[in-house]
Amino acid sequence: MSESTVLVTQRGPVRTLTLNRPASLNSFTGEMHDRLLSELNAAADDPGVRCVVLTGAGRAFCAGQDLADPAVAVDPKAEGAAKDLGAMIERYYRPLALRLHSMPVPVVAAINGVAAGAGANLALNCDVALAARSAVLIQAFAKIGLIPDTGGTWLLPRLVGRAHALGLSLLGGKLPAAEAERLGLIWQCVDDETLQVQAQTLAERLSEMPTKALVATRNALDAAQLLDFDAALLQEQRLQRELGFSGDYREGVSAFTEKRSPRFTDR
Secondary structure, eight states, rough: OOSSSSEEEEEEEEEEEEOOOOTTTTOOHHHHHHHHHHHHHHHHHOOOOOOEEESTTTTTTEEEETTTTTTOOOOOTSSSSSSSHHHIIIIHHHHHHHHHHTTHHHHHHHHEEEEEEEHHHHHHHHEEEEEHHHHHHHHOOOGGGGOOOTTHHHHHHHOOHHHHHHHHHHHEEEEEEHHHHTTSSSEEOOOOGGHHHHHHHHHHHHHSSOOOHHHHHHHHHHHHHHSSSHHHHHHHHHHHHHHHHHHHHHHHHHHHTTTSSSOOOOO
């Protein structure tokens, strides 16, 4: 039996999902899509998981869609569009992006190498993205006559502004990790040899924090981009009311007053 397209390891409350098609730079096939979504769902349903790390095997994070996969492969000698790419988005990429945005725990992307096309936007859908210094991010869609997908059209202008979003998308150039950090596209660029250790350390730190509040923070920030100021204030009021009744809030206040480290358990 062939090795799984997504490897799963767990260290304490941190589960690591490793895209595992290194010979193809971890590019997406239908099989890998199904496996990754299944593993994300499993992590979401497991109360023992408090943070997820997403990374790639070999020298790439994810090179986007495998153009040789039957779902998208075209006959260059045939005329007209041979594949319904909208159906593929509906079947694979939309559910994946929505799953990442609805995870009940934080997700850390450890970008260990090239992240191109949907692979780049896969990383940007995670809550915190770390990248090895040698990694590059590429919005490669225009090179094959497409637009950014996997949430790229929504994410890019919000992360780096319209001018940079258009430049990255229209030109499709390689963006080094250090520049991606400078632009605010990722959280941090780190030395290659420390990436996995730093990602694990960050994930362990997040796993010890109040998970419900972290997820509510992600949801509030995302939703506020579509709200006016007063609506955002009302949203803060609603979420703060909910969190005020949580066990983690009581534990956090108790730990603060008792001058001890808190032990958060909500999820």
